[in-house]
Amino acid sequence: MLYDVLVIGGGPAGLSAAINLRARGKSVLVVSNPMEENPLWKAEQVENYPGLPSVSGAELLTALWRHAEKDGVEFMIGKALNTALAADTWYVSVGSDVREAKALVLAAGIVRGKKFPGETELLGRGVSYCATCDGMLYRGKSVAVVGYTETARKEADFLKGIGCEVQYFERPRTCAITGSDRVEAVTCDGVTAPVDGVFILRPTMAPTDLLPGLGIEKGYVSADGKMSTGLPGVFAAGDCVGGPLQVAKAVGEGLVAGQNAAAYVDGLSRKK
Amino acid sequence: MALQHFKTSDFDAAVDAAPLAMVDFWAEWCGPCRMLGPTVESLAGQYDGKVLVGKVNVDEEPDLARRFGVMSIPTVIFLKNGKEFERKVGVMPADAFTAILEKNL
Numbered sequence: 001m002l003y004d005v006l007v008i009g010g011g012p013a014g015l016s017a018a019i020n021l022r023a024r025g026k027s028v029l030v031v032s033n034p035m036e037e038n039p040l041w042k043a044e045q046v047e048n049y050p051g052l053p054s055v056s057g058a059e060l061l062t063a064l065w066r067h068a069e070k071d072g073v074e075f076m077i078g079k080a081l082n083t084a085l086a087a088d089t090w091y092v093s094v095g096s097d098v099r100e101a102k103a104l105v106l107a108a109g110i111v112r113g114k115k116f117p118g119e120t121e122l123l124g125r126g127v128s129y130c131a132t133c134d135g136m137l138y139r140g141k142s143v144a145v146v147g148y149t150e151t152a153r154k155e156a157d158f159l160k161g162i163g164c165e166v167q168y169f170e171r172p173r174t175c176a177i178t179g180s181d182r183v184e185a186v187t188c189d190g191v192t193a194p195v196d197g198v199f200i201l202r203p204t205m206a207p208t209d210l211l212p213g214l215g216i217e218k219g220y221v222s223a224d225g226k227m228s229t230g231l232p233g234v235f236a237a238g239d240c241v242g243g244p245l246q247v248a249k250a251v252g253e254g255l256v257a258g259q260n261a262a263a264y265v266d267g268l269s270r271k272k
Numbered sequence: 273m274a275l276q277h278f279k280t281s282d283f284d285a286a287v288d289a290a291p292l293a294m295v296d297f298w299a300e301w302c303g304p305c306r307m308l309g310p311t312v313e314s315l316a317g318q319y320d321g322k323v324l325v326g327k328v329n330v331d332e333e334p335d336l337a338r339r340f341g342v343m344s345i346p347t348v349i350f351l352k353n354g355k356e357f358e359r360k361v362g363v364m365p366a367d368a369f370t371a372i373l374e375k376n377l
Contacts, residue, residue: 082363084307091307093363098303124344124361133302134344137330137337182341197343212365 003029004265006101008080011038012247013238014107015064016254022071024262029074031094049247083211096132103233103261108204110239118177126183126197131155139163143197144186152201167193227257235261275316276326280333288354290324295349297328297342304363305346311366
């Protein structure tokens, strides 16, 4: 099905955008990691959200999620990996599935940590970001999974299930990938594993990997007063566009992004 | 020439004879590959007669995938007379491919 808007990220910004899109009658799909993986989930107390003193991050996130569900927002648990625009439709790959929408709201939070040495050079030559997408090309081979999410374990199990020999690295601080024209080994926190492939599973993709052509300023996604990124039909909100990295700021931006995404979708239907 | 679907048996002859070729390695079960499909198809039309544009199904032709060390799909490989000079991994906008083609026509 073609959604009006696909929201990448199920934190305060994304859910605020989704709720406001539903208020304008738009169909919405939120693609998100499980709620418990959101960094806000671990906040014992959110001290500065107006009107809700000392609410916990988990309570606030649960309330936002329930509100969105009640309003008819659809959810898909997974990680957006890639996007492509063709004839006013955005295609978003989530694992090995594809979803379609007329507009996007990017609210994926911030990516912590830089890429590893060798990661960019060996992408597609043994470095992969998706076990369910590329796993079949590694049947009978040895691979490393570098996991920074709860769900990374499941992807490692999937690789074992299809016949890969898997070495798992749990949230290593440093890694380096080596090999000349394809991956030969990975070294994480001083442990070297000779492997044919390295699956790097972070909570979110870097915005510019997800949406080539996106403007970046001082490490954050550039957006104007309407939270438009300049790419057709792509809006952004929350931590990914910059600080303060606070819930109140995120929900405000989510509202603006949601309303302007709704207006963009209305504009498309008028065009036809 | 319209979009080609290469087999291991006909790949070398076709690509060696082409001054410029662009080959998309893909599979049915790969969502991102299905996203890239329409772009590759339209480039085949746009560069008809100038660039040999084709696809290789990695499930049906695992030998070709192995030979080129394709370990993520989609991967698009650019060749001059059968010799690889550039590759792009993942879904990209059409401009990413046309930039390479225009420079090497």
